[in-house]
Amino acid sequence: MNDATPAVEIRDLHKHFGRLEVLKGISLTARPGDVVAVIGGSGSGKSTMLRCINMLETPSAGEIAIHGEAYAMRRTRGGLEPADRKQLQRIRAQLGMVFQNFNLWPHRTVLGNVIEVPVQVLGMPRDEAVARARQVLDRVGLAEKEDAYPAHMSGGQQQRCAIARVLAVEPLAMLFDEPTSALDPELVGEVLNVIRDLAAEKRTMILVTHEMGFARDVASHVVYLKDGRIEEQGPPEQLFGDPHSPHLQQFIRSIA
Amino acid sequence: MFDAIDFSLLALSSPGWGGALLAGFLRSVELAAGGYLLGLVIGLLGASAKLYGGRVLRDFAEIYTLLIRAVPELVLMLLFYYVGTDLLNKLMGAMGREGIDIDGLSAGILVIGLVQGGYATEVIRGAIRAVPPGQIEAAQAFGMSPLKVLRRVTLPAMTPHALPGMANLWMIATKDTALLAVIGFSELTLVTKQAAAATREYFLFFIAAGLLYLALTLISNLGLRWLERRARRGLPAAA
Numbered sequence: 001m002n003d004a005t006p007a008v009e010i011r012d013l014h015k016h017f018g019r020l021e022v023l024k025g026i027s028l029t030a031r032p033g034d035v036v037a038v039i040g041g042s043g044s045g046k047s048t049m050l051r052c053i054n055m056l057e058t059p060s061a062g063e064i065a066i067h068g069e070a071y072a073m074r075r076t077r078g079g080l081e082p083a084d085r086k087q088l089q090r091i092r093a094q095l096g097m098v099f100q101n102f103n104l105w106p107h108r109t110v111l112g113n114v115i116e117v118p119v120q121v122l123g124m125p126r127d128e129a130v131a132r133a134r135q136v137l138d139r140v141g142l143a144e145k146e147d148a149y150p151a152h153m154s155g156g157q158q159q160r161c162a163i164a165r166v167l168a169v170e171p172l173a174m175l176f177d178e179p180t181s182a183l184d185p186e187l188v189g190e191v192l193n194v195i196r197d198l199a200a201e202k203r204t205m206i207l208v209t210h211e212m213g214f215a216r217d218v219a220s221h222v223v224y225l226k227d228g229r230i231e232e233q234g235p236p237e238q239l240f241g242d243p244h245s246p247h248l249q250q251f252i253r254s255i256a
Numbered sequence: 257m258f259d260a261i262d263f264s265l266l267a268l269s270s271p272g273w274g275g276a277l278l279a280g281f282l283r284s285v286e287l288a289a290g291g292y293l294l295g296l297v298i299g300l301l302g303a304s305a306k307l308y309g310g311r312v313l314r315d316f317a318e319i320y321t322l323l324i325r326a327v328p329e330l331v332l333m334l335l336f337y338y339v340g341t342d343l344l345n346k347l348m349g350a351m352g353r354e355g356i357d358i359d360g361l362s363a364g365i366l367v368i369g370l371v372q373g374g375y376a377t378e379v380i381r382g383a384i385r386a387v388p389p390g391q392i393e394a395a396q397a398f399g400m401s402p403l404k405v406l407r408r409v410t411l412p413a414m415t416p417h418a419l420p421g422m423a424n425l426w427m428i429a430t431k432d433t434a435l436l437a438v439i440g441f442s443e444l445t446l447v448t449k450q451a452a453a454a455t456r457e458y459f460l461f462f463i464a465a466g467l468l469y470l471a472l473t474l475i476s477n478l479g480l481r482w483l484e485r486r487a488r489r490g491l492p493a494a495a
Contacts, residue, residue, distance in 0.1 A: 096398070099393075103393065105409055152492075
């Protein structure tokens with residue numbers, strides 16, 4: 001595989017819940033090093049699209065490939081489902097997801113959360129996992145907190161721990177699902193700063209966000225979703241500076 | 257009447273009944289512990305069947321918990337014991353083997369475990385449902401296998417929710433052993449009755465038995481409190 005292989009490739013993705021069609025044919029490519037920001041109003045399908053990338057939602061139709069490897073899918077009555085559990089687990093282990101509500105494991109310490117996947121899924125020796133966990137915790141500014149339990153930390157600290165948990169698996173691509181939406185306003189900055197640093201390192205990420213200023217700063221590519229379709233996409237300067245779609249113009253005005 | 261109580265009747269060796277009482281007590285603890293553990297296993301399986309099983313498994317678990325919770329425990333115990341051993345013997349006979357004699361302890365554990373399992377299924381099902389789905393989703397998103405998700409996330413995360421209910425079930429298990437006296441198990445209650453009848457000292461022996469049950473409860477409480485503190489590590493203090 002060379003660098004031209006897309007880290008994440010989505011082809012003609014459809015998703016419906018019952019009769020409600022949430023995604024109506026989305027195609028999107030993230031090459032290694034890309035920082036793709038996905039913006040759009042609520043109900044536009046941006047979170048659903050993100051969750052299809054690691055099959056937390058199963059597509060109704062379409063194809064998704066991670067680093068050139070497409071998920072093996074089989075047809076069901078309502079759509080598709082992963083056909084190869086081993087492959088699914090292997091691909092998932094290469095994608096790190098940061099959730100809106102952190103979703104840390106409350107019965108494990110910060111360190112326990114960060115070493116869990118390397119040890120339990122990737123089979124890394126514990127010592128090595130701990131050493132690596134300490135490095136990534138240091139990167140997100142939680143070196144002092146390794147023995148704390150998530151419930152005893154602020155939302156910003158919890159989300160930084162969740163980012164460390166993702167960094168510990170050295171993912172091919174990081175998926176962020178509105179990582180600052182559940183945070184108190186004064187805690188948003190510390191999380192965005194961590195993500196900004198990671199973007200500067202050219203880590204591949206797909207970022208669903210409401211933070212327009214942030215998207216404009218860090219993204220290499222911005223995608224605007226409207227009613228389950230990509231209505232406009234391009235470099236941030238173009239999308240925010242000179243939007244063509246009237247919906248996007250209105251959306252940007254309403255946020256600003 | 258109190259001045260006539262002869263405490264020497266509680267002596268450990270004959271003619272005292274203390275030794276017999278303690279043996280009965282130990283038997284009660286064995287029955288309770290065995291039945292409780294069996295109930296815990298059945299509960300885990302039953303809850304998994306109800307939450308993750310296909311239709312057949314789900315219906316089966318549903319009928320099981322319905323029956324267990326609808327019929328009085330004493331009736332269930334009589335049913336399981338007499339009908340159960342009868343069926344087993346007939347089955348063995350049909351297979352051309354000799355009828356087997358299930359020893360009393362196993363039979364008692366089986367009977368208590370089957371009753372406990374019905375309640376444990378519901379306690380554990382509720383506890384698993386109390387785990388925020390996001391924690392399980394995160395484990396799946398990182399590529400954990402379903403079994404590993406269960407072992408590393410679902411079970412430890414549901415434990416603090418299950419403990420109060422499961423602690424209750426342990427208390428009930430210790431007392432349900434007394435019902436086995438009806439079937440003729442030499443557990444604490446039956447032994448006490450025999451001792452009391454033989455010596456006509458009902459007051460002395462039933463008070464002694466009551467104190468033994470109480471002691472078991474108090475010791476259990478210490479253990480359960482420790483377990484709950486441990487399981488709740490990392491959870492915010494209860495509001």
